[in-house]
Amino acid sequence: MRTLKLLLVVLLALPAGAFAQGKLNVVATTEDLGSIAREIGGDKVSVTALAKGYQDPHFVDPKPSFILAVSRADVLIVVGRELEIGWLPPLLSSSRNAKIQPGGKGYLDASLNVRILEIPTGQITRAMGDVHPLGNPHYWLEPGNGRRIAQAVRDKLTENSPSDAAYFAQRYTDFDMRLAAAEKRWDATMAPYKGTKLVTYHRSWPNFMERFTLDVIGYVEPKPGIPPSPSHTLEVIDGMKTSGAKLIGVEP
Ligand SMILES: [Zn+2]
Secondary structure, three states, rough: OOHHHHHHHHHHHHOOHOOOOEEEEEEEEEEHHHHHHHHHHHHHHHEEEEOOOOOOOOOOOOOHHHHHHHOOOOEEEEOOOOOOOHHHHHHHHHHOOOHHHHOOOOOEHHHHHOOOOOOOOOOOOOHHHHHHHHHOOOOOHHHHHHHHHHHHHHHHHHHOOOHHHHHHHHHHHHHHHHHHHHHHHHHHHHHHHOOOOEOOOOOOOOHHHHOOEEEEEEEOOOOOOOOOOOOHHHHHHHHHHHHHHOOOOOOO
């Protein structure tokens, strides 16, 4: 902790010139959100993504550089649905940045504008370690939700830099057109696989599977965030044999 504080002091002492001038400093909790923010923000933003694409976004080791980035942020984009609950709240309080606290002008919860699946009915509980208490937070793995995230990013950037409204609107229109063209390609590519049965490791893909009509018959994890047990693994193997599923999907 002492090292962390020391690093923070050193980093905060860096001259302002070490950061982009005249641009909105945007921090996204994941690379995916950061990528969309770059598409919409173009030259008017400087984007930092915290969790790398190869990291499990539920469990990220916060680095001192994260505090620096969040403390300088004009806009913070989060996945929401408690995906980052294990690591983001301490960063937010350490940053002492009022702008990007939940409810602040610079705070964007990207989950509020998208289609969320697997919203639990009945009592919400983290018992048994389920890390998806507010519905499935892996919603960005579906192009339609990517478009909805881009809309929310456009609106949030505009709110924080109104003089660039036309620029962000044009960037969004361009993104939307390229995405629509890509969706045609992706739909055609995936069409032969409709109805394919598979198992996934984590419960990460419901939006993707719905979009491309794939059939997930089970999960290697008995519940999201819970490592597989021998008995559950046997059940999954049996299920795959019975249903003829020959694929297991795992993120990098
Ligand atoms: Zn998850």
